[in-house]
Amino acid sequence: MANNNLMVGLEIGTSKICVVVGESRPDGTLKILGVGQAPSRGVRKGEIVDFETAMKCVHEAVVDAEQKSDVMIKSVYVAIAGSHLQSFNNRGCVMLPEDRDEIDEQDVEDVKTNAREVSIPAQNAFLHSVIQHYQVDGQQGVLNPVGMLAEKLEADFHIIHGVRTRIQNSIRCVKELPLDVEDVVFSGLASAQVVLTQHEKDLGALVIDIGGGTTDYVLYSEGAVRQSGCVAVGGDHITNDISMGLRIPMARAEKLKSEEGSCVLGNCLPGEMILLKDDSGFAGKEIDRETLNTIIHLRLREAFELLKRRLEEEPYLGYLGAGIFITGGCSLLSGIDHLAAEIFEIPANLTHAQAAWGVTSAVQNPQFSTAIGLVKFAQVMHTDRPPRGFSRIFGKLFSGKR
Amino acid sequence: MIQLNKNYSLPERLAEFIPIKIVSVGGAGLNALDRLVLDGLERADVVAINTDVHSLTSSVATRKVQLGRSVSRGLGAGGDPDVGYQAALESADEIREALADASVIFMCAGLGGGTGSGAAPYIAQAAREAGALVIAFATLPFGFEGKRRNVQAREALVRLSEFAHAVVCFENDRMGDLSPPQAGIHQAFAMADITISQSVRSIVNLIQQPGLIRIGFDDLLVALRTRSSRCLFGYGESDSDNRAHDVLTQALKNPLMDRGRMLADATHVLVQVAGGPDMTLSEVEILMQELGRHVSDQTQILFGAAVDARLGDRLSVTIISSLSAEEEADLLQTLPEANNASAVSPVREQYEVAAPEPEIQPEEPAVEVQPLEETIPFEEPVVAEAEPPVSSEPPVIPTRNGEPEHATIAQQEKSVPSKGEKEPVEKSGTPAKQEVLQFEPVTRGRFEKSEPTIIEGEDLDVPTYLRKRIKVK
Numbered sequence: 001m002a003n004n005n006l007m008v009g010l011e012i013g014t015s016k017i018c019v020v021v022g023e024s025r026p027d028g029t030l031k032i033l034g035v036g037q038a039p040s041r042g043v044r045k046g047e048i049v050d051f052e053t054a055m056k057c058v059h060e061a062v063v064d065a066e067q068k069s070d071v072m073i074k075s076v077y078v079a080i081a082g083s084h085l086q087s088f089n090n091r092g093c094v095m096l097p098e099d100r101d102e103i104d105e106q107d108v109e110d111v112k113t114n115a116r117e118v119s120i121p122a123q124n125a126f127l128h129s130v131i132q133h134y135q136v137d138g139q140q141g142v143l144n145p146v147g148m149l150a151e152k153l154e155a156d157f158h159i160i161h162g163v164r165t166r167i168q169n170s171i172r173c174v175k176e177l178p179l180d181v182e183d184v185v186f187s188g189l190a191s192a193q194v195v196l197t198q199h200e201k202d203l204g205a206l207v208i209d210i211g212g213g214t215t216d217y218v219l220y221s222e223g224a225v226r227q228s229g230c231v232a233v234g235g236d237h238i239t240n241d242i243s244m245g246l247r248i249p250m251a252r253a254e255k256l257k258s259e260e261g262s263c264v265l266g267n268c269l270p271g272e273m274i275l276l277k278d279d280s281g282f283a284g285k286e287i288d289r290e291t292l293n294t295i296i297h298l299r300l301r302e303a304f305e306l307l308k309r310r311l312e313e314e315p316y317l318g319y320l321g322a323g324i325f326i327t328g329g330c331s332l333l334s335g336i337d338h339l340a341a342e343i344f345e346i347p348a349n350l351t352h353a354q355a356a357w358g359v360t361s362a363v364q365n366p367q368f369s370t371a372i373g374l375v376k377f378a379q380v381m382h383t384d385r386p387p388r389g390f391s392r393i394f395g396k397l398f399s400g401k402r
Numbered sequence: 403m404i405q406l407n408k409n410y411s412l413p414e415r416l417a418e419f420i421p422i423k424i425v426s427v428g429g430a431g432l433n434a435l436d437r438l439v440l441d442g443l444e445r446a447d448v449v450a451i452n453t454d455v456h457s458l459t460s461s462v463a464t465r466k467v468q469l470g471r472s473v474s475r476g477l478g479a480g481g482d483p484d485v486g487y488q489a490a491l492e493s494a495d496e497i498r499e500a501l502a503d504a505s506v507i508f509m510c511a512g513l514g515g516g517t518g519s520g521a522a523p524y525i526a527q528a529a530r531e532a533g534a535l536v537i538a539f540a541t542l543p544f545g546f547e548g549k550r551r552n553v554q555a556r557e558a559l560v561r562l563s564e565f566a567h568a569v570v571c572f573e574n575d576r577m578g579d580l581s582p583p584q585a586g587i588h589q590a591f592a593m594a595d596i597t598i599s600q601s602v603r604s605i606v607n608l609i610q611q612p613g614l615i616r617i618g619f620d621d622l623l624v625a626l627r628t629r630s631s632r633c634l635f636g637y638g639e640s641d642s643d644n645r646a647h648d649v650l651t652q653a654l655k656n657p658l659m660d661r662g663r664m665l666a667d668a669t670h671v672l673v674q675v676a677g678g679p680d681m682t683l684s685e686v687e688i689l690m691q692e693l694g695r696h697v698s699d700q701t702q703i704l705f706g707a708a709v710d711a712r713l714g715d716r717l718s719v720t721i722i723s724s725l726s727a728e729e730e731a732d733l734l735q736t737l738p739e740a741n742n743a744s745a746v747s748p749v750r751e752q753y754e755v756a757a758p759e760p761e762i763q764p765e766e767p768a769v770e771v772q773p774l775e776e777t778i779p780f781e782e783p784v785v786a787e788a789e790p791p792v793s794s795e796p797p798v799i800p801t802r803n804g805e806p807e808h809a810t811i812a813q814q815e816k817s818v819p820s821k822g823e824k825e826p827v828e829k830s831g832t833p834a835k836q837e838v839l840q841f842e843p844v845t846r847g848r849f850e851k852s853e854p855t856i857i858e859g860e861d862l863d864v865p866t867y868l869r870k871r872i873k874v875k
Contacts, residue, residue, distance in 0.1 A: 044852040083855060232855040233862050240847040241865035245874045250848060291874045298866040306857060 006033075007382065008065070009374025010058070010076040010179075011187060012170055014043050014213025014236055015329060017057050018368055019065035021073070022356065022375035030379055032358030035368060036065025045232040046081030046187075046214040048169050055173050062177065075180035077374040078170055079187035080127060081214045083232035084163040089132070090115050093154045103136065103145045107153050115157040125164035127186055132156040132224035141222075158225040160186050182378065188216030188228055190373030193380070194353035195325050196220065203321030208307065208340065209369060210330035212236050216370075217307055221316045229310060233303045235330040238296050245295045246287055252276060256292065257333070263297045264335035265290070300336060304343040317344070324348035327369040422446040422606060423504035425529070427522045428486070429457055430512020430541055433591070436462050438510075438599040446508075446606055449500045451525060453477065453489045453517045467500050469493045469521055483554055486520020497528050506609065506619075507534040508602055509566070514543035514551040519558035526565035535619060537605065537626075538566035539598055544574045568626035570635065572598060573859075597656070604637050604720040608674050608706065617674050617706030625672035625704055625722045634668060636721040645717040646685040650692050653721050665696045668723040674706040677717040681709060689719060 005024045011017065018037040022030050038060035042050030066073055092115025094107055112129055120126070134142040135154040145153055171181050191209040192201075201220040209216040213234045219227040235257070242261075243253035260274050268289045278284035311317045323346050326337055331350050340348035353363045353372040362368050424446050426435035432450055439448055439462050450463035454477060458466045470489020490497065501507060507529040511522035522538070529536045540559055543551045563569045574594060608617055638652030654665075665671060673693060675686050686707060697703065846854070849863035856862070860869060867874050 044849070045855065049852065083853075231857065231862075236848070237863070237865075240849060240863075241867065244847045244865050245867060294872070295865070295867055295874055298870060298872060302862075302866045302870075306862075309858075 005382075006071060007375045007378035008071075008073050008076045009079070009190070009371040009378065010062070010174065011079040011190075011371040011374065012043060012048065012054065012058060012173065013040055013081075013211055013329075013370075014046055014234060015211070016040050016367070017043075017054075017061040018371045019061045019073070019076070020362070020368060020371040020375050021065055021069035021071050022358070022372070022379070024379045024382060028383070030356040030358075030372075030376055032356050032362055032372060032375070033071060034065055034067075034069025035359055035362040035371070036061045036063070036068055038064060040212075044213060045083065045234070045236075046211070046230070047084075047166055048173055051169070051173060055176060058173060059177055062179065073179065075182050076174060077182050077190075077378045078174055078184050079190050079370050079374055080162065080167055080170055080184050081187040081211070081216055081230050082162065082166055083214070083230060084124075084166050085127065085160060085186060085230045086120075086124075086162065087158060087160040087228045088118075089156060089158050089226065090118050091154055091156050092116070093152065095152050096150060101149050101151065103148050103150055103153050105146055108134075108146060108155075111153050111155040112157065115155060116159065118159070120161045121163075123163055123165065124161045125167060126159060126161045127167065127184065128158075128160040128189065130158040130160070130189070130225045132158055132226070133222075156224075158228065160189070160228055183381065185374055185377050186216070186228065186230075187211075187214075187370045187373075188218045188230060189225070190371075190377050191216065191327055191369040192218045192220065192225075193373040193376040194355045195327050195351050195369055195373070196322075197354060198223070200322040200325075204316065204319050205322040206311070206317070206320055206324045206344075206346075208324060208326050209328040210234055210303075210326065210336075211328045211370070212330075215303055215307070215328075215330075217311070219311060219316055219320075221319055226316045227311055227314055231303065231306060231310075233299075233306075234328075235333075237303075238299050238330070238333075241295045241299050242292065246285075246292065248276065248285060248287075249282060252282065256287065257296065260289070260292065261296050262293050262334040263300045263339045265293055265297050267335070268293070296333065297339070300333075300339055301343065304340055308344055317346075320346055325351045327351050327366040329367040331366045420506060420610060421504050422506045422508065422610070423449060423501065423534070424508045424510070424602065424606075425449045425451060425501065425525065426463070427451050427509060427511040427525055428515055428518030429454060430515065430518060431510040431522075432457055432461050432463075434510045434512075434539070434541075434595045434598040434602075437592075437595040438602055439463065441596075441599050441603065447504070451497065451500070451517075451521070453486065453521075465500060467493060467496050469497075469517065481551070482516045483520035483558065486516040486518070487524060488520075489517070490521035490524040494524075494528065497525055498532065501525070501529050501532045501534070504529075504532070504534045507532075507536050508606070509536060509538045510540075510598060510602065511538065511562070512541045512543070513555035513558045513562070514547060515554075519554045523558060523561035523565060526562055530565050530567075536566040536568075537622075538562055538569045539572070539602060540569060541572045541574055541594065541598065568623055570601060570626065600637050601635050604674075604718075605722070607676070607710075608720060614709060615705060615707045617672065617704065621672055621704040621706070622722070625670050626724050634665060634721070634723040637718070639716055639718040641714070641716040646688040647692065649717050649719045650689055653719050654696065665701075665721075665723060666698050668697065668701055670702050670704060671697055671721060671723040672704040672706070674708065674720045675717070676708040676710050676713060676720075678713045678715050679709055679711060680715060681707075681717060685717065693721070 007022050007024065009020045009022070016037050017040045018035060020035050021033045023033055025031055038057045040054070040057050042048060042053030042057065048054045062073055092111040092113070094110045094114055096103065096107065112131075116126060116129055133140065133156050134145040135156075136142050136145050136148050136150040137152050142148070167184060171184060174181050188207065188209050192207040195207050196205050202223045204221040206217065206219045211234050213232065213236050215231045215233055217227070217229055218225055238261070239250060239253045239257055242248070242257055243250045246253070248256070256274070256276070270290070272289040274287045274289055274292065276285045276287060308317070324340055324344055326340055326348055327350070330336065337348045337350050350366065352366040353369050355376055356363050356372050363372065424435065424438065426432045426449070429452065432452055435448060435450055447465065448463045449465045449467060450458055450461045451467045451469060452458050453469045455468055458468060470485070470492045472492060509522065509526060509529065511518045513519050513522065522540070526536050526538055540562060542555045542559070545552065559569065559571065572594065605622065609619065609622065636653035636656040638649035640648035640652060642648050673690070675681070675689060677685070690703075690705070846861070846863040847865070852863070854861050854863055
């Protein structure tokens with residue numbers, strides 16, 4: 001890409017593949033130039049199961065995005081999901097050498113390496129180490145320790161890791177197109193980038209991104225990621241349940257879910273029926289609305305309760321000032337916010353990418369939260385990097401003066 | 403036998419000695435059995451059955467049966483269940499001989515390998531045909547042992563549960579939590595064996611101990627009855643000052659118990675408290691009260707208490723339960739009501755009459771039961787009308803009494819496809835018949851071929867309404 005303000009996010013989802021082209025404006029905002037998408041095949045539960053087919057679909061989506069945004073795509077940020085992803089919080093610690101008492105960038109790197117020195121399964125690789133807070137000689141809540149005087153630097157990191165080969169599969173799929181992969185990002189973390197504002201992260205918020213194959217969650221408290229994870233249950237499961245419960249084909253079930261489905265019970269007349277028109281190879285059928293809603297309700301209730309149990313392992317759930325934010329394709333299901341609020345006993349909102357503008361139809365569609373989030377993530381990375389080197393020089397200068 | 407306080411001992415209970423056999427199948431079963439024998443177990447015969455001669459020779463079991471002298475020639479089954487099955491077929495006579503004359507047969511088998519998966523179901527069938535109550539203790543392999551082994555184990559478990567009256571299933575993956583992470587692998591396996599041995603021993607004791615409040619097969623079967631194969635088991639023993647509290651904590655710590663969390667969903671919980679002569683009522687009360695916090699109000703607690711002088715000043719508690727589905731729970735709860743006068747549930751009678759029962763008549767009870775099953779969930783009065791023939795007759799024709807209950811369950815099972823033709827082959831003597839199934843074929847729809855999403859022991863790919871047994875339509 002000639003313009004290095006252009007960034008591309010690619011999400012290989014279970015139901016669709018989407019590519020978002022964004023431009024970072026000088027004022028720091030993000031403009032979405034175009035969105036390309038293609039129905040996804042060969043992906044189950046967020047992971048590629050049929051390499052060739054998935055690659056074709058990715059190619060289709062990339063071409064679509066190139067046409068719509070009029071940009072040649074050369075490198076992308078790729079979202080990673082799948083039940084193999086795990087996370088934990090860990091603290092790293094470095095002691096400064098005796099002849100030096102000022103923290104420099106190398107110490108910050110060291111403390112990050114130190115925090116990663118925990119045993120994760122041999123086949124796993126680190127995906128992210130997200131800084132929560134630094135502690136300088138026991139002083140809590142330091143955001144940037146570079147330049148501070150100290151003997152000991154500690155840092156709390158939220159570490160996300162996953163099975164190396166499974167992460168590599170996504171990367172390979174993109175590289176064979178061929179496109180460059182700039183970075184891989186946990187899809188839940190990507191969504192949170194655009195769904196939440198900094199203020200909401202500070203207050204404490206839980207982002208639940210329910211996609212086709214997986215449900216990703218990220219919990220922020222005091223501005224830092226505290227918990228995250230991925231459960232391999234998503235909209236596909238609801239469709240499958242409907243298809244099996246009502247004995248209708250998958251395609252019909254999918255349509256029925258998105259057009260008529262709701263996860264609120266007792267909201268329809270007793271005996272209210274939905275008529276499915278006959279089609280070639282499918283005799284028409286009448287469906288009891290309450291039955292449909294019950295199937296959806298049970299599945300989502302279970303998924304939320306599972307999430308709740310996981311999140312309750314740590315105390316942050318009780319301190320969510322901003323509440324729950326639900327996004328992803330499945331958030332379009334009617335009543336899902338009420339169900340989440342009921343189960344978590346915390347106000348829940350439906351949301352979509354907030355921190356971007358441009359192709360409004362895309363920005364306002366919760367299905368694109370992750371892909372737009374990738375672009376936002378890229379923007380943060382880009383804006384972070386050059387100034388970092390810059391401030392380093394300044395920092396050195398200043399330290400020399402002092 | 404047991405030294406009992408004369409005030410409490412009742413002669414007819416002492417007379418009720420129950421011949422028990424403990425049978426191990428395959429290498430893993432053998433290890434568990436050895437552990438069991440080494441830990442001390444009276445009043446039970448031990449039989450080791452394996453294809454591998456080498457492991458048999460080193461076993462401490464009193465009776466040994468080598469399977470398939472010509473099929474496997476003294477070697478193991480090589481992980482192939484077919485070889486295990488063939489070997490069992492070849493040595494069928496020896497197996498029958500070894501299993502004869504027992505009322506209860508406990509079977510330990512590690513599923514997944516050749517002998518365990520192949521021969522265990524066959525041996526369970528043979529045991530049942532010998533007229534014994536069969537309780538199987540099965541271990542499922544570790545996840546890392548590979549998919550194939552796990553699939554073999556699951557298949558074997560399904561077959562095993564067709565023949566065994568109850569299956570207590572241990573997942574090795576869960577047992578991993580027992581030992582500290584830095585402990586050696588041998589320790590992890592040893593812990594698994596110890597857990598199995600503990601459960602077998604406590605169940606044997608439970609049945610044989612003439613208690614103040616006795617627990618019988620009936621209670622045991624009710625507690626173990628499940629179709630989700632999820633058995634909860636906990637055992638604790640303590641002689642500390644605060645032993646009532648300690649034993650319960652210890653029992654709930656058992657990995658098969660999941661810290662007591664899963665007890666909340668159980669419909670039946672069997673609790674047996676045993677202690678030396680100094681066990682006080684208040685201790686039992688404290689213990690039961692504390693346990694009460696872990697179970698829901700609807701849970702039926704089958705309580706037993708026994709004084710056993712051998713325990714000295716120790717107190718022990720055994721908690722057995724299984725997660726059963728609501729539908730089934732409805733059924734089970736209504737049945738004991740029917741003969742509460744006799745205080746013996748039909749399951750027990752079913753067992754007792756199993757031997758003399760000449761023939762089963764599948765058609766007739768099925769017809770009889772049809773309306774019964776239909777009406778139970780909906781209207782109470784109709785249930786009452788439907789049941790008098792059952793409740794008034796039990797002492798007269800026990801066979802009939804046992805029958806409906808058997809047929810009802812079989813009936814329920816029949817709604818599940820592909821189970822019907824798996825009826826065990828009936829042979830001369832007591833027919834082995836399908837009664838309680840722990841399993842049903844899982845239906846995962848489009849996720850059939852994808853990697854299963856198993857979280858907290860549930861396969862989330864199976865529709866929620868199926869797992870929770872909520873009727874749709």
